[in-house]
Amino acid sequence: xxxxxxxxxxxxxQIAPGNARTLPVRGGEEIAVFHTLDNQFYALVNKCxxxxxxxxxxxxxxxxxxxxxxxxxxxxxxxxxxxxxxxxVPTIPLRVDAGRIYLLREAVVGQKSTKxx
Amino acid sequence: MLRVLDWRCDVNAPMNFENGTRPDGTAERxxxxxxxxxxxxxxxxxxxxxxxxYAITIFGAEPRVNYNRIMLSPVLxxxxxxxxxxxxxxxxxxxxxxxxxxGDPVVQIDRETQTVIAQSGRVEPYDRLLIATGSDPFIIPVxxxxxxxxxxxxxxxxxxxxxxxxxxxxxxxVIGGGLLGLEAAHGxxxxxxQVTVVHLMPTLMERQLDEAAGWLLKAELERRGQTIVTGxxxxxxxxxxxxxxxxxxxxxxxxxxxxxxMAVGIRPATGLAKASGLEVERxxxxxxxxxxxxxxxxxxxxxxxxxxxxxxxxxxxxxMCRALADHATGTPSxxxxxxxxxxxxxxxxxLFSAGDFSGGEGCEDIVMRDAxxxxxxxxxxxxxxxxxxxxxxxxxxxxxxxxxxxxGEDVSEIRDALIFGQAFASGGxxxxxxxxxxxxxxxxxxxxxxxxSKGKVIETIKAGACSxxxxxxxxxxxxxxxxxxxxxxxxLKLTLxxxxxxxxxxVCKCTxxxxxxxxxxxxxxxxxxxxxxxxELHWTTPDGCxxxxxxxNYYLLAAWPGEYEDDQKSRFVNERMHANIQKDGTYxxxxxxxxxxxxxxxxxxIADVVEKYNAPMVKVTGGxxxxxxxxxxxxxxxxxxxLNAAGMVSGHAYGKSLRTVKxxxxxxxxxxxxxxxxxxxxxxxxxxxxxxxxxKFKIAVSGCPRNCAEATIKDFGVVCVDSGYELHVGGNGGxxxxxTDLLCKVATxxxxxxxxxxxxxxxxxxxxxxxxxxxxxxxxxxxxxxAGLFDDPEAxxxxxxxxxxxQQFMQDDPWARRAAGEDSELHQHLAEVRPLEFA
Ligand code: SRM
Ligand SMILES: Cc1cc2nc3c(=O)[nH]c(=O)nc-3n(C[C@H](O)[C@H](O)[C@H](O)COP(=O)(O)OP(=O)(O)OC[C@H]3O[C@@H](n4cnc5c(N)ncnc54)[C@H](O)[C@@H]3O)c2cc1C
Ligand code: SF4
Ligand code: FES
Numbered sequence: 001x002x003x004x005x006x007x008x009x010x011x012x013x014q015i016a017p018g019n020a021r022t023l024p025v026r027g028g029e030e031i032a033v034f035h036t037l038d039n040q041f042y043a044l045v046n047k048c049x050x051x052x053x054x055x056x057x058x059x060x061x062x063x064x065x066x067x068x069x070x071x072x073x074x075x076x077x078x079x080x081x082x083x084x085x086x087x088x089v090p091t092i093p094l095r096v097d098a099g100r101i102y103l104l105r106e107a108v109v110g111q112k113s114t115k116x117x
Numbered sequence: 118m119l120r121v122l123d124w125r126c127d128v129n130a131p132m133n134f135e136n137g138t139r140p141d142g143t144a145e146r147x148x149x150x151x152x153x154x155x156x157x158x159x160x161x162x163x164x165x166x167x168x169x170x171y172a173i174t175i176f177g178a179e180p181r182v183n184y185n186r187i188m189l190s191p192v193l194x195x196x197x198x199x200x201x202x203x204x205x206x207x208x209x210x211x212x213x214x215x216x217x218x219x220g221d222p223v224v225q226i227d228r229e230t231q232t233v234i235a236q237s238g239r240v241e242p243y244d245r246l247l248i249a250t251g252s253d254p255f256i257i258p259v260x261x262x263x264x265x266x267x268x269x270x271x272x273x274x275x276x277x278x279x280x281x282x283x284x285x286x287x288x289x290x291v292i293g294g295g296l297l298g299l300e301a302a303h304g305x306x307x308x309x310x311q312v313t314v315v316h317l318m319p320t321l322m323e324r325q326l327d328e329a330a331g332w333l334l335k336a337e338l339e340r341r342g343q344t345i346v347t348g349x350x351x352x353x354x355x356x357x358x359x360x361x362x363x364x365x366x367x368x369x370x371x372x373x374x375x376x377x378x379m380a381v382g383i384r385p386a387t388g389l390a391k392a393s394g395l396e397v398e399r400x401x402x403x404x405x406x407x408x409x410x411x412x413x414x415x416x417x418x419x420x421x422x423x424x425x426x427x428x429x430x431x432x433x434x435x436x437m438c439r440a441l442a443d444h445a446t447g448t449p450s451x452x453x454x455x456x457x458x459x460x461x462x463x464x465x466x467x468l469f470s471a472g473d474f475s476g477g478e479g480c481e482d483i484v485m486r487d488a489x490x491x492x493x494x495x496x497x498x499x500x501x502x503x504x505x506x507x508x509x510x511x512x513x514x515x516x517x518x519x520x521x522x523x524x525g526e527d528v529s530e531i532r533d534a535l536i537f538g539q540a541f542a543s544g545g546x547x548x549x550x551x552x553x554x555x556x557x558x559x560x561x562x563x564x565x566x567x568x569x570s571k572g573k574v575i576e577t578i579k580a581g582a583c584s585x586x587x588x589x590x591x592x593x594x595x596x597x598x599x600x601x602x603x604x605x606x607x608x609l610k611l612t613l614x615x616x617x618x619x620x621x622x623x624v625c626k627c628t629x630x631x632x633x634x635x636x637x638x639x640x641x642x643x644x645x646x647x648x649x650x651x652x653e654l655h656w657t658t659p660d661g662c663x664x665x666x667x668x669x670n671y672y673l674l675a676a677w678p679g680e681y682e683d684d685q686k687s688r689f690v691n692e693r694m695h696a697n698i699q700k701d702g703t704y705x706x707x708x709x710x711x712x713x714x715x716x717x718x719x720x721x722x723i724a725d726v727v728e729k730y731n732a733p734m735v736k737v738t739g740g741x742x743x744x745x746x747x748x749x750x751x752x753x754x755x756x757x758x759x760l761n762a763a764g765m766v767s768g769h770a771y772g773k774s775l776r777t778v779k780x781x782x783x784x785x786x787x788x789x790x791x792x793x794x795x796x797x798x799x800x801x802x803x804x805x806x807x808x809x810x811x812x813k814f815k816i817a818v819s820g821c822p823r824n825c826a827e828a829t830i831k832d833f834g835v836v837c838v839d840s841g842y843e844l845h846v847g848g849n850g851g852x853x854x855x856x857t858d859l860l861c862k863v864a865t866x867x868x869x870x871x872x873x874x875x876x877x878x879x880x881x882x883x884x885x886x887x888x889x890x891x892x893x894x895x896x897x898x899x900x901x902x903x904a905g906l907f908d909d910p911e912a913x914x915x916x917x918x919x920x921x922x923x924q925q926f927m928q929d930d931p932w933a934r935r936a937a938g939e940d941s942e943l944h945q946h947l948a949e950v951r952p953l954e955f956a
Contacts, residue, residue: 009947013350017319017328018660018686021942025950033947037660037686038327038474039320054702057690057750059663062482066663068690068698073663077480097399098384108950 006095006102009033012041013099020056020065022046025108031092032056033101034076036063042076043094043103049074049087144172147445148233148243150223150389152177154186155418155434156249157205162442164213170446173215174241176233179272180220182207186272187431190462193276193304226393228411245445248401248409248416250386252429256379257292261354266361267377270301279376283308287375290314290364292351294321296461298380299338303463305378306343313344313372315351315364317381325459325470327659329493330509332648337466337491344372385420385427400427405451406444407437417441423454430457458519460512467508469515472522473497474505474659485536486655487511489565493652494536495659501529514538554607563604566597574608584618585609585629595629597638602629602655624886625664627656632668632885639676647673647684661687668886671773674809675881678923685940691771693943695931696753699746704753706745707770708760709806712780712798712818713741722763726756740777740815742768750944757932766930769806773887776815778802779827783820783837792837794820797866801835801873807927808920811884811893814877829857832880832890833873838862842869846876846902849891858899860906872906875916879905882919 015021015035023031023043032046032055040063046056053069060066063076073082079089093104147163149156152175160173177183188202210217218235225234232242254269256262268278279301282289286309291302294316306312314321320331321338335345346366354377355363365371385400396402396410400422403409407417417437419429428434433455440452458471474482474497485494492510496503496518502525506518517539521528528535531542534553541553559572569592577592588605589596595605606629609617621631630638635654644650647669651661661669666687673681691697696704706726710719723743727735734746748756757767769776778801781787783794798818805816817826818835828834830850834857836843841864845857860876863869879902884893894902906912935944 007950013317014942014947016686016942017323019943021945021947023947023950028950031950037320039318039323051700052702053700054698057694057698057702059666059689060686061660061662061666062658063480069700071663099382 005105007105007108009101009103011100012096015041015101018060020058020060022054022056023103023108028109029090030054031103031108033094033103034060034065036060036076038062040076041094041096041101043092044074044076044079045090045092047089048072049079049081049089050085055089144169145244146242147171147173147245147247148241149173149175149247149249150226150233151175151247151249151251151418151420152179152183152217152219153249153251153418154183154204154431155251155438156247157183158435159247159249159417159438159441160213160215161205162438163445166442166446166448168213171245173213174243175210175215175217176221176223176235176241177217177219178222179274181273182210182217182219184273187462189270189273189276190300190304192273193279193301194307194464195304196464199273223389226389226414228393228395228414231413244413246414247441248390248414248420249418250389250420252383252385252419254379255382255384257351257381259351259353261356261361262379264354264356264361265359266375267354267379270297270378270380271383279305279378280308282376283310285375286310288313288373289376289378290372290374291378291380292364293378293380293382294318294345294347295324295380295382296322296459298378299334300462301378301380302338302343305376306341310375311342311344313346313364313374314338315346315349315366315372317348317350319348321345321347322459322461322468322470325507326468326509327474327495327507329495329648329651329659330468330470330507332646333491333493333509333652334461334466334468336649346370346372383419383429385422387420390416390420398422405440405453406449407441407452408444415441415445423452426454428455428457430459432457456519456523458515460515467510467512469508469512469518470506471515471519472503472505474507480504482658483536484657484659486652488653488655496536498528498532498535501527501532503528503535551607551610554604555611563608564594564597564601567593569594571608574605575612578609578612583609583613583616586621586631587618624668625662627651627658627661627665628654629657630654635669636672636676636883639672645673645677645681647687667692671809671811671886675923679926685943692773694750694753695757695767695771695935696748697771701747703747703749705770706748706753706756706760707738707740707742707768708765709768709802710742710765711802712778712795714780714795714799715742718763719765722760722765726759729759730756738770738777740768740770741779742770742777744770751946754935754938754941754944758936761930761933761936766806767932772809773812774809774814775802775805775807776813778805779815779817779831781818781820781825783818787820789823790820790837791839792820792842792866794818794826794835794837797835797837797842797869798826800866800870804870804874804921804924805877807929808877808881808924809927810877810881811886812889814880814890816873830854831857833876835869835873841865844869844872844876847890847894847899849889851889853891855891855895858894860899860903871913871917874920875906875913876902878916878920881923882916 017035018037020032020034030046032044034042048067050072053067055065057068058065064073072085079091081087092107095102183205185202185204191197221235221237223233224236232240234240254271268275288311289305291298291314294314302312302314321334350367352365352367355365361377363371363373387397387401390401391397401416403416403421407415409416418434437452440450443450461468479499481498483496495507497505503521534542557571561571563571563574574594582588582591595602670684670687696706730752732745732747736744738744778798780795780798784790814832816833817828817831819826819828820837828836830848834845843862844860846860848857849855
């Protein structure tokens with residue numbers, strides 16, 4: 001059943017800890033996949049809730065990414081802006097299995113498209 | 118990581134027979150496949166409840182009785198013998214009327230006829246079948262993986278093979294730096310082998326440890342003589358005379374090996390179950406009563422998948438076995454999954470990890486480090502509950518934390534003292550650190566590094582030291598490793614109440630040290646890596662934050678040129694991508710134009726790039742060069758390749774580094790020009806480009822006091838005059854405009870360049886990260902800078918020499934390296950998703 005519901009996006013070692021990589025989606029939002037320094041994996045829509053900054057380019061610390069444009073801190077777990085800032089970016093359910101990363105297919109392709117493909 | 122809910126959860130209610138007898142009155146036949154830890158424990162649990170219920174037969178692939186598999190590590194290390202780790206002796210099987218068929222693996226399950234068939238051909242009928250086949254070591258299918266000398270670490274036979282190899286001393290390579298691999302490595306090195314551990318990830322035991330603890334573990338194992346290769350990807354196992362000889366990595370490195378241990382992970386052993394048509398995902402699917410998709414077949418242990426999880430530790434098996442026995446004897450209870458904790462069984466290394474320490478929303482990290490004792494403790498609290506813990510060096514409180522974690526107890530009461538452990542936290546009044554400190558006697562030692570007592574610290578405070586920093590400078594308490602900072606702060610509170618003055622700004626909230634402290638201690642303690650620095654200086658967060666990581670990366674780079682390896686992930690996006698990020702996520706590209714000079718070749722190349730990558734805008738910058746806007750991160754390396762081909766390199770318009778050297782035309786053309794300002798500008802830029810600095814650094818050279826190049830609002834400005842060169846420093850045309858101070862006047866270009874190099878180096882060695890020369894000079898005073906340069910007649914020469922030395926390592930064009938494919942993953946997408954309707 002996993003094959004049907006989960007999208008295999010390849011081995012974990014494609015993303016070094018402390019980094020993120022991007023996954024454009026035709027007709028949907030680009031997704032950023034993060035690998036934290038304590039080796040957790042998360043996926044978020046790659047758009048800061050503030051002014052759409054590309055979160056994949058931010059500095060990752062703990063379970064948080066700091067947006068490269070104006071330093072908002074975004075929780076990788078919940079997609080919510082931390083501290084005084086308010087806003088939230090959609091998260092994509094992710095699981096790691098036998099060294100490969102899987103995203104929940106419906107969350108990836110089922111996104112409400114905002115930009116036309 | 119997301120937990121997938123197993124679709125079978127709770128679907129089939131427990132089979133519940135009134136009595137366990139078959140129609141003909143004989144006891145039901147229970148056949149167990151797997152004579153290991155879970156299988157035998159399950160049988161024990163059943164016998165406890167109802168000894169007469171089943172006629173039991175156990176098949177075991179291993180030709181021996183059941184033993185404690187986890188103790189294979191001590192056996193390998195020579196700390197135990199096999200006899201010591203046997204769990205169920207031959208007598209146990211006899212006394213309980215159990216038929217043990219060992220050394221004869223089951224090869225087929227026929228659920229139609231309810232029989233199992235063994236390798237020997239033996240057929241055994243069952244009423245109830247229990248599958249407890251454990252898991253199989255995973256073997257990476259690299260060339261040479263099946264050579265003699267390549268072993269796994271799962272059962273006694275593996276251990277015997279390793280011991281045989283260790284006889285001859287020699288060298289061993291362990292592939293996999295997880296629990297298993299490290300225990301194998303430990304055993305083999307105790308047996309006298311030269312051990313290399315090759316681990317794919319950058320952190321050892323990354324599933325259980327964070328970066329900080331992983332680094333401590335690596336350092337300790339290296340101290341013990343093991344070679345630890347992290348980020349090592351095995352390419353092949355090299356053969357010599359039909360036997361393993363070495364392990365070769367993808368990066369070309371090769372390590373000699375008389376034996377190779379593969380410990381890269383395990384896979385639930387589901388082959389039999391799958392072949393017999395049972396539901397299998399990663400493991401054999403079971404419900405809360407360990408019943409598979411066939412009600413007559415149970416499964417337990419590492420081979421099962423329960424609520425989406427497969428386990429690799431024994432603790433969960435014990436819980437599973439209880440639920441299984443309850444169900445199999447007609448008093449169903451149900452298993453709801455386990456929280457697990459990990460300890461590493463390597464003598465002398467105390468390491469504990471449990472729960473979730475991935476941080477994130479609402480999670481609060483509490484970190485305590487004691488460099489002197491090599492201790493790192495981290496607990497994660499969420500909504501007043503403990504949800505995760507990592508301990509290194511002192512695991513005394515591991516079980517206490519694990520208990521709090523499993524029980525989900527409210528810890529708000531003991532929050533402040535939690536990290537100090539059970540003794541302290543449960544100390545009632547003492548749970549308040551201040552009270553605890555107040556209770557200390559006057560001669561109690563506060564600062565171990567400098568041997569300062571509580572009495573001495575209070576004395577110093579009463580004598581007028583009203584801030585942490587004053588205490589540090591006046592009695593040295595907490596001036597070295599900082600582990601007693603908390604105590605000193607408590608003493609300040611106790612003695613002064615609210616009259617405490619806050620000291621100079623700390624680097625960030627992750628530390629109590631100021632920028633100057635950190636820079637001093639990096640040299641004093643020879644700190645050469647970020648995790649090492651965070652440990653030695655007691656960082657209060659596991660891996661810092663977006664303000665301290667870039668600062669530390671710069672300080673280490675400046676302190677150890679050529680030695681320190683730049684940490685990409687600690688750099689702000691512009692410096693990681695070597696271009697300036699724009700509001701729409703694209704980048705701008707500014708190639709260097711030496712001294713503002715250019716030529717047709719460069720201009721053509723830029724024009725071609727603009728067309729080829731249809732850049733929406735090109736503009737002349739305020740720094741006398743061209744800025745190409747709107748380039749996508751994927752295209753950057755190709756753009757750079759084209760610009761390189763025309764001889765252009767990075768202009769570092771994105772860096773805390775040398776930006777531009779503005780010049781005016783000078784004596785070459787200008788009727789007022791007194792010196793060759795353009796030529797000197799080019800020479801200065803060629804000397805200084807590529808150097809990382811505390812903040813961006815701008816230079817200008819004007820050919821006369823009319824100063825067309827605006828040299829007097831630059832970090833270093835040269836104004837040419839008939840008799841030579843006026844050297845100006847500390848100018849800034851930005852947020853707070855500041856005109857330069859005149860540093861000195863020199864007669865020759867050579868002197869001007871030497872002093873430029875020396876001034877830059879002084880700034881690089883002394884300023885705080887993100888402090889431009891203007892605020893730096895405002896803070897320390899021009900006299901301080903002059904003293905630093907001119908008091909010692911040798912100073913300029915020495916500083917300039919240090920600058921030129923570090924430039925050797927900094928002056929290779931980052932664009933060229935990226936264009937050649939380095940760090941390509943930073944530019945490429947993982948993949949692209951094309952839903953069918955768009956494909
Ligand atoms: C491109 C350019 C404007 C232009 O089109 O001319 C520019 C563009 C930026 N400037 Fe500037 N500055 C540019 C010349 C200047 C100048 C004039 C000069 O250098 O002669 C100044 C005033 C002089 C000075 O710096 O002392 C200047 C003062 C600033 C400041 C304020 C610095 C300060 O200490 O107060 C910032 C903000 C900062 O650095 O923190 C800044 C920051 C920036 C950044 C990098 C903002 C950012 O971090 O993304 C802009 C990004 C440019 C991009 O995306 O390519 N820029 N900036 C100029 C690039 C020069 C070059 O060739 O490298
Ligand atoms: C070296 C080592 C150290 C470990 N250290 C720890 C530790 O410190 N802490 C911890 O919690 N866990 C540790 N573990 C893990 C722990 O040993 C396992 O979780 C546990 O043994 C799993 O029990 P099991 O019965 O499911 O599998 P096993 O104990 O492996 O038993 C399965 C048995 O079934 C047999 N079998 C397989 N297929 C067949 C077949 N077709 N027919 C007949 N028999 C078959 C196998 O030969 C094996 O004997 C360690 C493991 C190893 C190898
Ligand atoms: S101001 Fe001086 S240097 Fe500038 S153009 Fe005029 S003469 Fe030349
Ligand atoms: S766009 Fe992310 S902080 Fe502004």
